[in-house]
């Protein structure tokens with residue numbers, strides 16, 4: 001027995017030592033005297049966990065990870081770094097669903113926002129919705145006469161949880177992303193787009209107010225009318241100006257069901273004309289579109305929509321055409337409109353120029369529709385195909401360039417190279433639903449297309465797809481298509497300057513104002 005005890009102690013010690021890493025000199029030891037010290041971990045398990053993301057392309061190891069119990073911990077961390085003569089970097093990590101290390105902080109501290117949620121769940125159980133500062137970090141639904149219904153939501157909350165919580169009140173946010181396992185802080189730092197954007201604008205256009213901890217460690221409440229410079233900076237601000245700890249989100253009455261339709265086109269011009277028509281009329285609640293190519297599977301992780309017999313029908317269409325365009329639309333309804341919905345839908349579909357006989361319909365619950373990507377995700381996870389590299393490229397393409405984009409990119413590059421490896425989305429949206437004072441960057445034209453090349457690959461061949469992405473960007477540049485990257489990623493400062501173009505000066509000024517020591521979200525590689 002004594003041998004056993006000695007062996008046990010030695011093996012425990014070895015496992016602990018294995019997790020200890022030498023203290024990273026970029027973080028002064030004095031940090032261990034702060035209140036937050038017990039929530040700071042330099043353990044290799046912790047740092048490894050946050051040194052990768054959904055992209056599986058970049059790896060950057062931070063010195064430590066903070067698991068905040070409250071917003072005070074984040075304030076204390078940022079103030080500590082800000083006061084140093086050589087400060088360290090700090091990155092909020094939402095759900096880590098970036099592609100290129102945007103939520104990483106090499107040799108700095110990553111703030112695991114999710115820990116705020118655990119703490120707030122405890123608060124909620126105690127019927128106490130406020131943390132030490134009196135600031136609510138869970139999800140709370142309210143109404144007032146000027147704003148109507150809204151939800152106060154912690155920046156760390158996942159949109160799926162916002163949906164569930166608001167539906168308890170028969171309400172829901174109006175603007176979504178295709179996938180709901182993303183945090184409020186993460187999508188508001190970009191834009192948050194989907195098939196509802198044409199109607200309601202991106203998620204950043206549906207926020208009344210936020211609490212933000214700036215790069216100086218100041219906790220500031222901001223809105224269009226109060227500290228508005230910070231409000232507009234943070235929305236689409238790529239995490240550069242502050243950490244969002246609360247957002248007040250627009251809500252509306254939630255429908256219960258949806259009519260969900262996909263129609264097919266062989267002709268890109270007819271496809272885009274119909275998409276543009278559908279977003280110009282008042283009738284639908286969601287309009288998207290995607291490409292089908294003979295080399296890519298019909299049912300990918302975005303949803304399994306087509307029955308096996310329909311798949312056979314579509315496969316023969318694809319072998320004739322090589323490339324087919326699928327327009328996807330949804331109309332919401334509830335008990336009151338259930339008798340008229342089919343008639344209304346028929347009216348909306350009338351006059352469209354899709355391929356006759358290629359119309360596919362589904363009737364689904366509102367939640368199943370919004371959460372449509374989840375089932376595909378779980379299936380891929382079970383096959384080990386979800387946690388693989390994702391060399392994605394997301395672009396905004398002006399309407400006037402979309403025909404050239406189709407010919408030069410979809411047909412001449414992607415179809416010819418026979419290299420697609422995931423969904424390709426293409427759908428129009430409207431500039432008037434975006435606020436130009438925000439940091440998000442979009443093309444100048446009134447109508448522009450959201451294009452997503454959502455590739456998955458093996459661990460050894462993502463570079464080939466990435467080279468194709470480079471080729472696409474070069475083509476767009478050479479052809480003068482005036483595209484903008486969404487979820488942008490650049491390696492050179494001049495490319496960032498070109499990306500922001502007329503917004504670059506204000507972006508820089510705001511950085512100097514709100515994060516003068518350039519502590520925040522270094523993984524975006526804009527200022528460092």
Ligand code: FAD
Pocket residue numbers: 053054091092093094095096097098099102103104113155156176177178179182183184185186187189190191192193194238239242243244245487521523524
């Ligand atoms: P993270 O990757 O953790 O962080 C992203 C950036 O935001 C980092 O710079 C980080 O430091 C910063 N950040 C995180 N939290 C905060 C905060 N609280 N305050 C300030 N800064 C913060 N996007 C769309 O618009 N529409 C879609 O339909 C869509 N679908 C997607 C589907 C999948 C499967 C995936 C993986 C991504 C998708 N995205 C989509 C992209 C997604 O919106 C962004 O990658 C988003 O940043 C991910 O959120 P996250 O919580 O994982 O953020």
